[in-house]
Amino acid sequence: MAQNNNTVYRASTTAPVNIAVIKYWGKRDASLNLPTNSSLSVTLSQKSLRTLTTASCSETYPTSDTLTLNGKPQDIQSSKRTLACLSNLRDLRRALENADSSLPKLSAYPLRIVSENNFPTAAGLASSAAGFAALVRAVADLYELPQSPTDLSRIARQGSGSACRSLMGGYVAWRAGTKADGSDSLAEEVAPASHWPNMRAMVLVVSAEKKDVPSTEGMQTTVATSSLFATRAELTVPARMTAIETAIHNRDFPAFAEITMRDSNGFHATCLDSWPPIFYMNDVSRAAVRLVHDINRAAAKTVAAYTFDAGPNAVIYYLDEASDVVAGTFKEILGEKTDGWEGPFADRLKNVSKGVEL
Ligand code: DP6
Numbered sequence: 001m002a003q004n005n006n007t008v009y010r011a012s013t014t015a016p017v018n019i020a021v022i023k024y025w026g027k028r029d030a031s032l033n034l035p036t037n038s039s040l041s042v043t044l045s046q047k048s049l050r051t052l053t054t055a056s057c058s059e060t061y062p063t064s065d066t067l068t069l070n071g072k073p074q075d076i077q078s079s080k081r082t083l084a085c086l087s088n089l090r091d092l093r094r095a096l097e098n099a100d101s102s103l104p105k106l107s108a109y110p111l112r113i114v115s116e117n118n119f120p121t122a123a124g125l126a127s128s129a130a131g132f133a134a135l136v137r138a139v140a141d142l143y144e145l146p147q148s149p150t151d152l153s154r155i156a157r158q159g160s161g162s163a164c165r166s167l168m169g170g171y172v173a174w175r176a177g178t179k180a181d182g183s184d185s186l187a188e189e190v191a192p193a194s195h196w197p198n199m200r201a202m203v204l205v206v207s208a209e210k211k212d213v214p215s216t217e218g219m220q221t222t223v224a225t226s227s228l229f230a231t232r233a234e235l236t237v238p239a240r241m242t243a244i245e246t247a248i249h250n251r252d253f254p255a256f257a258e259i260t261m262r263d264s265n266g267f268h269a270t271c272l273d274s275w276p277p278i279f280y281m282n283d284v285s286r287a288a289v290r291l292v293h294d295i296n297r298a299a300a301k302t303v304a305a306y307t308f309d310a311g312p313n314a315v316i317y318y319l320d321e322a323s324d325v326v327a328g329t330f331k332e333i334l335g336e337k338t339d340g341w342e343g344p345f346a347d348r349l350k351n352v353s354k355g356v357e358l
Contacts, residue, residue: 009106010056011141015134017049017119018042018165019201019315021260021307022240023267024174026223026233032182033081033158036223037237040173040190040244041165042317044201049119053134055142057109065111069131084158085136086111093143106143113138128215132159133166153187169193171248173241196251198320202327206284206312215310218271218278225275232270237263253319257305260317261292264307280310288314288330295329 018041026036065086067074076082093107113135136156140147153164157174165172170192177184193199213221222229240259247255271278281289285308292304303322306314318326 005059007104008056008058008060009104009109009142010054011138012052012054013134013137013141014046014050014052015130015137015166016046016169017044017130018162018172019044019307019309020162020165021256021305021317022237022244022263023309024161025219025267025270026229027161027219028176029180029182030220032185033161034182034185035161035174035176036233038174038176038241039162039165039237040171040241041162042171042199042201043166043169043193044203048203049117049130051115051117051130051134053113053115053131053138055111055113055135055138057106057111057142059109061110061112063110065113067113067115067135069115070117081132081159082135085132085155086139088155088158089136089139089143089145092140092145092147096143096145111139111142128160129162129166132156132163135159136163137167150186150188154182154185157182157185157187170195173245190245191248196248200318200320200323200327202316202318202330204284204288204314204316204330206282206288206314212280213278213310218274218280218310221276221278222270222274226270226273228273229270232266236266254302257302257317260305260307268308280312281308282312285312285314288316291330291333292316295326299325 020039020041022038022040024035024037024039028034028036065076067076067082074082076086090107097103097105097107115131115134117130133156136152136159140152145152149167153167153174156167157164161174164187165174168187168189171190172187173190174187175185177186179185240263244256244259246252247259268281271280289306292306295304296302299322303318304326305317307317308314316326316330
């Protein structure tokens with residue numbers, strides 16, 4: 001790279017959305033963003049949902065760092081999480097520059113970060129996960145950092161917990177860790193997407209509105225007030241982590257599906273058990289739950305699984321060979337988008353994605 005005062009250094013990257021099948025809910029340390037329990041997610045295909053981020057820096061840029069999200073300037077200075085990620089990344093770059101004086105001093109230059117989602121932001125579709133993963137990856141690429149995705153996951157975690165799982169594809173575990181400094185709280189790949197090539201996901205966008213109670217606030221209320229929560233964090237989730245990793249390893253869809261559905265239900269039960277109670281699912285969400293159980297009963301085996309994050313939108317997992325019975329039934333009953341919406345939930349269901357390859 002040529003070095004002169006006008007040089008603009010640039011790197012672009014995309015990061016996918018991940019949807020947890022074992023949910024992260026609860027922090028043991030809010031400032032380092034350390035979770036009370038481990039979690040596991042499936043990374044969705046970038047063809048459907050992703051964030052595209054370009055990071056650039058130059059000596060000629062005005063003095064402070066800037067971030068633009070979907071065309072709107074964001075206030076970085078008031079976002080402790082963004083500041084924590086950028087400061088960690090700069091420290092790593094500075095270490096490279098100190099070791100090799102021929103490197104341009106990018107760590108001293110203001111950053112310009114431009115990010116775009118191809119899906120509604122804050123609609124309960126894990127936008128913060130893809131957003132912080134893309135931000136960390138783009139700046140790491142710009143700084144030519146040698147760190148692995150697992151190393152970078154410690155940084156992305158501080159932006160948004162679930163973001164640490166979007167630095168890898170396939171099936172990803174976020175190990176809660178036990179150390180007070182968070183150095184062992186990181187994401188690692190359990191299996192690549194190619195391990196289970198016929199896995200599919202379908203997203204039912206029940207609402208594209210901003211969620212009622214943001215995740216950070218919701219999980220703090222749950223930890224402080226729910227009497228169900230301790231059992232979930234200490235006993236239920238650790239057992240499920242082991243069981244779902246075995247199910248993924250063996251490509252055992254019925255086991256994977258049952259653990260996924262039970263964990264979603266258990267997480268929403270702790271929300272309802274919070275005080276005041278938190279409701280993320282609505283009537284359409286519950287209709288989707290019933291439909292999955294009806295489909296499984298009619299098939300006389302488990303061919304579909306639902307999961308819901310901190311919002312009413314459903315993600316349905318199924319295998320390609322069950323595509324007709326799962327995706328087909330959903331579209332028939334809930335309505336498929338034409339010019340308007342058809343079907344009994346037409347006015348409340350905003351979009352049914354095509355089942356995507358992962
Ligand atoms: C229900 O990662 O958004 O989607 O760390 O406070 O930013 P913060 O929380 P966030 O929480 C995600 C919660 C969840 C479950 C999950 O993705 O594991």
